[in-house]
Amino acid sequence: MVSKTNLMSALLASVAMSSLAVAEEAGVVEELIVSATRTAKPASTIPNMVTVISPEDLDEQLTLATDTAGILANLVPGFSPSRQKMSGFGESFRGRSPLYLIDGVPQSNPLRDSSRDGYTIDLAVVDRIEVIHGANAIQGLGATGGIINFVTKKPDNSGDMKIGVQAALTTTDNLGDEGLEYRGSIYATQKIGNFDYLASASYHKRGLMFDGQGRSIGVDQTQGDLGDSEQRNLFAKVGFEPTENQRIQFTINDFNLAGDGDYGTLAGDPATGRPATAIAGSPEGEPGTNDVTTISLDYTHKAVADGTLTVQLYSQDFRASFGGGTFGSFQDPAIAPVGTLFDQSENNSEKRGARISWDRQGIGSSGVNVFTGVDYLQDTTFQRLIFTNRNWVPETKFENIAPFVQAELPFAGIFTLSGGLRYENAKLKVDDFQTLAGNRASSDYAVLTVEGGSPSFDDLLINGGLMVEPVEGWTIYTSYSEGFTMPDVGRVLRGISTPGSSVDTIFDLQPVKADNIELGTSVTMGRVQAQASVFQSKSSDGARYVADPDGFLRVQREKTRIRGFEAMLELTVTEELNVGANVSVQEGRVDTNDDGVLDADLDAVNIGPNRFNMYAAYRHGDWSARVQLAHLFDRDFTNAADALAAEFKGYDVVDLHIGYRLESGKMQLGVQNLFDKQYVTYYSQAGTTRGDRYFAGRGRAITLSYQAEF
Numbered sequence: 001m002v003s004k005t006n007l008m009s010a011l012l013a014s015v016a017m018s019s020l021a022v023a024e025e026a027g028v029v030e031e032l033i034v035s036a037t038r039t040a041k042p043a044s045t046i047p048n049m050v051t052v053i054s055p056e057d058l059d060e061q062l063t064l065a066t067d068t069a070g071i072l073a074n075l076v077p078g079f080s081p082s083r084q085k086m087s088g089f090g091e092s093f094r095g096r097s098p099l100y101l102i103d104g105v106p107q108s109n110p111l112r113d114s115s116r117d118g119y120t121i122d123l124a125v126v127d128r129i130e131v132i133h134g135a136n137a138i139q140g141l142g143a144t145g146g147i148i149n150f151v152t153k154k155p156d157n158s159g160d161m162k163i164g165v166q167a168a169l170t171t172t173d174n175l176g177d178e179g180l181e182y183r184g185s186i187y188a189t190q191k192i193g194n195f196d197y198l199a200s201a202s203y204h205k206r207g208l209m210f211d212g213q214g215r216s217i218g219v220d221q222t223q224g225d226l227g228d229s230e231q232r233n234l235f236a237k238v239g240f241e242p243t244e245n246q247r248i249q250f251t252i253n254d255f256n257l258a259g260d261g262d263y264g265t266l267a268g269d270p271a272t273g274r275p276a277t278a279i280a281g282s283p284e285g286e287p288g289t290n291d292v293t294t295i296s297l298d299y300t301h302k303a304v305a306d307g308t309l310t311v312q313l314y315s316q317d318f319r320a321s322f323g324g325g326t327f328g329s330f331q332d333p334a335i336a337p338v339g340t341l342f343d344q345s346e347n348n349s350e351k352r353g354a355r356i357s358w359d360r361q362g363i364g365s366s367g368v369n370v371f372t373g374v375d376y377l378q379d380t381t382f383q384r385l386i387f388t389n390r391n392w393v394p395e396t397k398f399e400n401i402a403p404f405v406q407a408e409l410p411f412a413g414i415f416t417l418s419g420g421l422r423y424e425n426a427k428l429k430v431d432d433f434q435t436l437a438g439n440r441a442s443s444d445y446a447v448l449t450v451e452g453g454s455p456s457f458d459d460l461l462i463n464g465g466l467m468v469e470p471v472e473g474w475t476i477y478t479s480y481s482e483g484f485t486m487p488d489v490g491r492v493l494r495g496i497s498t499p500g501s502s503v504d505t506i507f508d509l510q511p512v513k514a515d516n517i518e519l520g521t522s523v524t525m526g527r528v529q530a531q532a533s534v535f536q537s538k539s540s541d542g543a544r545y546v547a548d549p550d551g552f553l554r555v556q557r558e559k560t561r562i563r564g565f566e567a568m569l570e571l572t573v574t575e576e577l578n579v580g581a582n583v584s585v586q587e588g589r590v591d592t593n594d595d596g597v598l599d600a601d602l603d604a605v606n607i608g609p610n611r612f613n614m615y616a617a618y619r620h621g622d623w624s625a626r627v628q629l630a631h632l633f634d635r636d637f638t639n640a641a642d643a644l645a646a647e648f649k650g651y652d653v654v655d656l657h658i659g660y661r662l663e664s665g666k667m668q669l670g671v672q673n674l675f676d677k678q679y680v681t682y683y684s685q686a687g688t689t690r691g692d693r694y695f696a697g698r699g700r701a702i703t704l705s706y707q708a709e710f
Contacts, residue, residue, distance in 0.1 A: 032524075036130040036149040037138055038104065039308075039359045039371050044522050045408075047418060047465030047479035049133035049533040049566055051076045058128060060626055063670025063703040064655040066170065066181065066206070067226055068118040072148065073611075074630060074655075076131050077566040077584035080608025081632060081682040084209070084217075084698055086224030086257065086288055089115035089545075090683040094134060094537060095562040095588045095607040096145030096514060097485065102253060103152055105296050105314045108142045109349045111381040111396050112490030114320040116224070118148075120255050120292045122202040122233035124166060124185035127153045133566065135483030135516035135537055137422045137461045140355075140375050140402060144483040144514040144537075152251070155196035155239060156189040163188050168705035172210045173676070181206045181701075187235075196239045204231040208263065208278055211696035212678030218265035218276030218695055221323040224288025227278070231257040245302040253294045259287025267691035270645075275680055275696035285324035285344045286386070293317045307360030307370075314353050321346040321386070329494075332437035333445055335388060343388055347490075349381040369408040371420075376401050383490055385436075393490035394433035394450075400426040406463075419464035424484050426511070427456040430493065430503045439497040450496055453504030457511050459484060473525035483514045487543040487555045508557055512543045527572035537562045544590060545605050546642050558641075559591035561598055562607065581614035592641045600641035604686030609635045609648055624659040627674075637686055648686040651679035653697070665708025676700040 032043040032052050043050040053061075053075050061071040069082035069091050078094045100107040100117045107117040132147040139147055156162050163186065170181035185202035209217040209227045219225040233256075239249040264283045268276035296314040324344025331338045357373030377400040383393035406420035431452040437445035465479035492508045503509065520533035542560030564587065570580040588602030615628035632650040637643035656671040676699050684695045 034130045034132075035104070035151065036101070036132050036147050038310075038355075038357060044473075044475055044524055045416065045467065046132070047467050047477040047520075048136070048481070048518060049078075049520055049531055049535075051131040051133070051568070053129040053131070055127055058123065058126065059707075060657050060659070060668070060670070062123060063168070063657055063668050063705055064628075064672050066183070066204070066703075068123065071123070072118075072129075072131075074613060074628065075582075077568060077582040077611075077613075078133055078146075078564065078586070078608075079584075081611070083681060083683045084226065084695070085220050086119060086226055086229070086259075086290065087115045087220065088118045089223060090605050090687045091115075091118075092606065092608055093145035093148070094535070094564060095586055095602060096135065096537065097142065098145045098148045099139055099141075099143035101139060101147065101149040102294060103251065103296065104139070104149065104312060104355065105294055105316065106140065106142065106351070106353070106377075107292075107294075107316070109318055109347070109351075109379075109381065110142050110486040110488070111379055111398055112347050112349065112383050112393055113488045114318075114347045116290050116320045119257055119290050120294065120318075121150055121152075121235075121253055122185070122204065122231065122255065123150075124183070124202040125152055125187070125200045125233065125235045125253075126150045133533065134481065134518055134535055135514040136463060136481040137402075137424070137484050138404075138406070138420075138463075141377065141400060141424075142485045144485050144512065144539075152235070152237065152253075153187070153189075153198060153200070155191060155198040155237060157191045157196065159191050161188060161190040162709055164707070164709040166705065166707040168703055170701055170703040172214075172702070173700055174214070178208045178216070179210050194241045198235075198237045200233070200235040202233045202235075205229075206231070209698045209701075211275065212673065212676045212699035213696075214699070215275070215696070216263075216278040217698065218268065218692065219259070219263050219278050220288075220693060220695070221265055221283055222288075222325065223693075224290075224320075224322060225259055228260045228263050229257060229287075230260055231255075247298075247300045249298040251294075251296045251298070253292075255290065255292045255294075258289040258291075261287040265692055268694035269691055270689060270694045273680070274694075275684070276692055276694050283323065284342055286321060288323055289319070289321045291319040304358065305360070307358050310355075310357045310359070310373075312355040314351070314355075316349075316351045318349040318351070319346060324386075327438075328441055329392075329436055329438040330385065331441065331445065332388075332447075334437065338445070341388075343385040343390075345383050345392055346386055347381070347383045347393075349379060351377065351379045353377045367410045370405070371407070372403075372405040374401065374403040381490065383494065390436065391433065392436060393494045394430055396489055396493065397429040398426065398486070398489075399429075400424065414469050416467040416469075417465075418467070419462070422461045422463075423458070424461060424511075425456075425458045426486075427454060428486075428489065428503075428509065429454045433493075435496050436494070439495065448496065448499055448501070450493075451502040451504075453502055455504055455509055459511070459513065461513075474521070474523050476521045478519045479517075481516050481518075483516065485512050485514075487512055487557070488545075491545075491555050508555055510541065510557075512539060512541065514539045514542070529570045530568065532565075532567040534565050535563070542590070544602070544641070558594070559596070559598065560588065560602070561590075562586060562588040562602070576618055576620050578617045579615065580617075581612070583612045584608075585610045590641050601637070601639050601643075603637060603640040603643045604635075604645065604648060604682065609633055609650065609682055622661040624657075624661075626657040628655050628657075629653070630655075632682065635686070643686070644689050645686040648682060651677060651697075653677055653679070662708075665706055668703075668705045668707075670703040670705070672701040672703070673697070673699055
């Protein structure tokens with residue numbers, strides 16, 4: 001690993017020096033401000049790698065990838081390739097799970113991870129996406145891989161009512177009805193005295209997807225699919241400013257994404273490379289669904305003890321259903337003959353929380369900034385079987401309170417030292433419950449009673465960083481931060497098969513703690529924006545997913561270590577031409593036999609491939625164009641723990657975007673997979689051996705969109 005580390009360090013230095021060489025005679029560009037750290041800060045002052053997907057970039061990418069993960073994979077180094085499905089299982093960020101937020105409200109469900117937290121809002125109402133790379137605890141539970149914050153549109157302050165509309169149509173080469181995809185959205189916004197509002201409605205109908213050889217792509221019957229689905233989103237934000245320094249804001253987001261259930265799947269054959277395809281018909285049971293309602297009430301006062309007080313109360317009701325089957329785990333001879341009992345599951349989670357913080361910038365003449373507060377979370381989760389009304393995962397209650405303090409100290413004009421503490425105090429409560437009979441198939445389907453319990457956890461999480469700015473616009477940083485999450489408690493509880501088990505004594509329910517060490521540099525000068533980072537993320541008791549015979553996943557606790565290199569470069573060549581690139585290299589190791597030695601590589605379910613993305617964008621008058629390339633490198637899994645495939649064969653995908661600004665709006669043409677490349681997705685190649693999940697990637701898809709504001 002020494003040679004790899006030296007190579008990464010050399011690349012990091014190369015990015016910094018080449019960027020400075022280009023920018024040394026240019027002025028400083030406008031600084032990006034991000035809120036994912038819970039207080040508005042310039043991106044260059046954060047001692048972590050930061051990616052901000054701007055409104056313009058998001059607008060363009062929505063014509064090139066209509067799934068959230070696809071957009072993140074195109075623009076965020078370290079984010080794994082999209083599965084192009086409703087489920088994000090197998091999609092990771094720096095080899096771990098990210099924490100998804102909407103305006104700071106957590107969307108992740110760590111007690112029973114549905115892998116659906118990236119699909120809780122329509123991107124038509126999102127203004128920008130802020131991404132903080134690496135494990136941290138500033139936003140609380142769940143960010144072992146990083147933070148992905150969807151910042152929604154703000155009400156207009158002009159006083160006039162504004163109405164915005166957007167419509168888009170996506171088709172394949174043959175213009176067939178089965179492959180049509182269309183979406184539309186409308187919003188209205190206005191400021192009336194001290195009140196303002198923004199209301200939005202959007203609808204998205206997706207048909208089947210087709211691969212590079214014109215074959216329909218199979219629909220994931222169990223995990224849920226974006227193909228053959230219907231999506232709608234209602235969103236409203238109302239604000240009131242009683243004084244110049246105060247604001248009260250109420251936000252509601254109601255989101256529903258559901259399969260139409262018009263197609264089944266003909267299983268593919270990984271051995272011969274034949275992917276799964278869709279066949280007309282109505283599969284048994286109900287199609288996969290996400291049904292999510294999120295409400296938040298925010299209060300801000302900018303003059304409390306010379307600082308800013310922020311209070312956020314939030315609530316979320318989350319329901320995710322999955323396709324069914326006669327899986328062995330579902331069988332119970334007391335209900336039906338073994339092998340005939342069909343059922344399907346549904347996750348339910350109710351979160352209630354409060355986030356209180358106080359921010360004081362520049363205390364006295366010292367220049368010290370202080371940020372402190374407390375977070376509270378109550379989460380109640382269970383997973384039931386729909387048709388037999390049995391709880392697969394018992395009702396599980398989680399309560400967490402976490403006070404924190406952060407401080408920044410600038411000194412000597414070029415150094416900034418930062419650090420903080422967060423004390424996590426959590427309690428898990430599970431009453432006595434009975435397992436499914438199928439857990440004990442080898443013992444005549446005996447139903448076990450598991451003794452409940454209330455295990456509690458507490459930990460002091462620390463972070464620290466040092467930033468150096470030798471010249472204006474160029475920073476070098478190093479940081480250490482700790483992230484904290486729960487393992488997938490539901491997977492642990494639903495898989496119990498040992499008599500006499502007690503919730504209080506199950507080690508696998510202990511929290512997962514990830515330590516992130518990072519060294520990086522950032523350049524924001526003139527025509528250049530660049531970042532580079534080397535990092536190491538370690539967990540003494542990490543959580544890795546391993547498949548059982550039904551294909552369901554269980555949690556395996558192991559020592560893990562992930563090392564990597566990420567870099568981004570954006571260069572304004574002329575006033576009309578911009579070029580850019582990003583690269584991500586990751587290596588993960590695990591201890592499979594608990595002897596303290598990291599003896600195997602992470603498998604594809606738990607870490608993404610190395611990748612390189614690049615683009616060129618041209619603007620002239622009312623015209624704009626962008627061409628982008630995503631290259632995924634081959635990866636060998638022969639030494640991976642529980643590898644489901646020996647290797648991953650990489651591929652290249654090229655996308656094209658053309659835009660034209662009209663007097664009354666903007667027309668855009670996007671071509672995803674311009675050259676109609678035939679490939680099998682990363683997860684399907686290396687993350688599963690099941691023929692019914694062996695899916696090709698989407699072939700050429702053409703999107704025409706129009707948007708305007710009146």
